[in-house]
Amino acid sequence: MPAASLARRVVAAAAVALALLATGCQSLDDAGRAIGRSQLINDLAGRLDAALASTYAAEYQLAGGATASIVQTQQPAPRAAYIYPAGLLTVTGEATAECDTGGERPVCTLTPPPAQAGKPPVTTFTSAKDRGLVTPPMVIGLLTSAALDPTTTTEETDSTIAGRHATCVEVRPGSAEDGQAPFKTCVTSDGVLGSFTGTVDDTPVDLALVRYRDSVESSVFELPADALVVDRRDDTD
Template sequence: MPAVSLSLRVLTGAIITALTISGCQTLDDAGRVIGRADLVNDLAARLDRSNELTYSADYQLPGGRTASISQSQDPLRAAYVYPGGKLTVTADATMECDTGGKKPTCTLTAPPAPNSKPAVTVYSEMNKRGLVTPPVVVGLLTAAALDPEAVIKQNDTTVAGRHATCVRVQGLSDAAASAFDACITSEGTLGSFTGTVDGADLEVTMSRYREAVETGVFEMPVGAGVVDRRPTQQE
């Protein structure tokens, strides 16, 4: 199973566990947490189901920049393309490419192990390049569900021709973002996100969705220099 799928499944499980153990509260507080849990679990379930899809989603960023998320099931792999860089995750390796210089450079490392936190850390690094990923959004929604001071409003909309459920979260006291807006499509893809995460201003909106993937998106950039840091295979 690829790291992308595992990271989302682990986060979804963490949501359920965290909300289950928060029983020592007043009835009013419990009702508020349960309401948030229902919303978070629904959105997390959509994100989790998207791991079973083959799709490509293009995103518009500020300043005319673009990004994309692609996922294939046969074979299992995922690719994130963002301004100045690219990340692919397969059963063989995690490949991070810097495409901002004259010559692309790609670093190969072992694919994240099951239940590995570094996988989420890798995705969080993309915030600095302007692309927020589903695991990061799930983490923020989890924080909102557990914060009694958070204000959460929900509405429905359409993004790139797809129905989406949106939440506006404000007043987070202990999270990577104190406020954000996020929309998740019915398929489970990230429709849009606006907020400041770990000091990075992020604004992404899906502009195109396809139930197909171009195989070239998973390949190394032409002429790229390679640094292979994967451990030597032992017989």
């Protein structure tokens, strides 16, 4: 495990323990359980983060019968594509392209590529989430928030999803005041998002992995041939 990743997990676990003990009414056993919970959550977040540097194509079943896909590769350079109902998001070294494919003609808006190759900020995925696809970076954010909340409770289970072993965690925040909603997610042993059920920013999301391949087609990163392209990479506002 990379030293930086291990350090982040230790710091997160320690923060949870200190938050419990600072009240003066929690025992060391309580702190120990909190650290164990934090380690589980951070382990799943770490798997997802490490898999962002992998090459694979994953297809998901969404609520209502629609499908979505997450495709990423590292050769010849990091690239990712997120395909969801009436939409497409591609992330390459040249641009982040968000396409609305629900009209008569696709419209794709280009913005600058992310500062860290292949890893766009979570806000980039708003349209995908609104249409039923929650992405690994979004789940990483939810898990990280849960790990730092000492009131959160979790339940761990094992599952097999699309023929792949997965670790699942059900996360229940202790208070709804912080806006965090309960959710359940499963992550495969190799770090692929296996499933997610919950509410994200008031949007219900329910998806499950149905097909996985460790090879990808380069054409998936191309914009639709007939798309109207709006290039905003040079905008300064």
